[in-house]
Amino acid sequence: MELSNLNFTELQDLLKSVDAEISRRETEEKANAKKQILELAKSYGLSLDDVMSKATAAVRKPVEAKYKNPNDVSQTWTGRGRKPAWVQAQLDEGFSLEDLAI
Template identity: 60%
Template sequence: MDLQALSFVELKDLLAQVQAEIGQREKAEKAEAKSKILELAKAHGLSLDDLFKQAESKAKKPVEAKYRHPTDASQTWSGRGRKPLWVQELLDQGKTLEELAI
């Protein structure tokens, strides 16, 4: 197909047709994938609840705080990752991490 030979209106119409076809194929592929997933789960004796429960159980639990601001208890830090600004400021003032420990 020579796109250069098409008029602006023809190109817009072609675009609309392509977008409609993409939408239909996307729905069909999702339906086929869903069917395959259900069939595979059923073949192995699994329900969808079994699959989702496993995914939920692997979710990471939040890490408990190890350090707390001495005057603002709402500011805590787990000790992982980059030091929060309030921790660095207190360390610069001469405090130690042991003094901030919970």
């Protein structure tokens, strides 16, 4: 088919036909993919719920604080990650981490 030989109306009709065919084939492809996925899951003894369920993440309990600010006991630090400004200030004043330990 030579597109340059089609008039404007014929091109628009062709575009509508192409869009409809793309939509039909997309639906068909998705249905086939879904069928293949279900067959694969069944071959491994899995149900759809098994496949679609989110993996349960291990629940971590919060890490206990190891250090506290002697000037403000509400400020604590677990010893993980970047040192808070109050820890660095205490270290700069000559304190050690052992001095700040809870």
